[in-house]
Amino acid sequence: MKRFLPLSTALLLSVFSLPGMAADVSEASLQPSIQPAIQTESSSNVLIAKGADEERLSRGYLARIAQNSPQDLEAALKRAEMLFLEGSLKGEVDPAVFVIHGPEVAVFFRDNYFRYRSLVDLAARLSSFGVIDIRVCETRMGVLGREREALMPFVGTVPFGPAEEVRLLEAEGYVHF
Secondary structure (H helix, E strand, O other): OOOEEEHHHHHHHHHHHOOOOOOOOOHHHHOOOOOOEEEOOOOOOOEEEEOOOOEEEEOOEEOOOOOOOHHHHHHHHHHHHHHHHHOOOOOOOOOEEEEEOOHHHHHHEHHHOOOOHHHHHHHHHHHHOOOEEEEEEHHHHHHOOOOHHHEOOOOEEEOOHHHHHHHHHHHOOOEEO
16 A cells, blocks of 8 residues: 655655754745645656656646636636647646536536537547546536536546545645646
């Protein structure tokens, strides 16, 4: 069984074990711009994600959709497209995962296609190239009174979106992009 050590814990241990270091380290100074779990063994699906001062191992990327809006979703999709075109999202890395669990779930309902056509077409294209994997929260769909059949065919589901994000970040070693 592989063991993971959160980066903030690893940094704390290294700071407090060095002689002559000040003990008044703020929590903000310990938080990296990308917060993955460090994997102690390498894998065939490992990539290097560069942070502020160091390189970290990651199994893949998880989209950060903070505003829960179609505009925020579009920005994340365009970022994935840019990374793909630059060659940063290569075939040996799992597709970047988009876990959709806010009101933006409605973007992927078939009956909203014409309203969000360019966004859905971009997502479908990136999905077909194996660049992204879109997963919609079944709990949110239930709140909206919608069934799985209402989704576009390239979209998958997960029981509860926030739990899936935590699982990917902590258990699978994904990092936000």
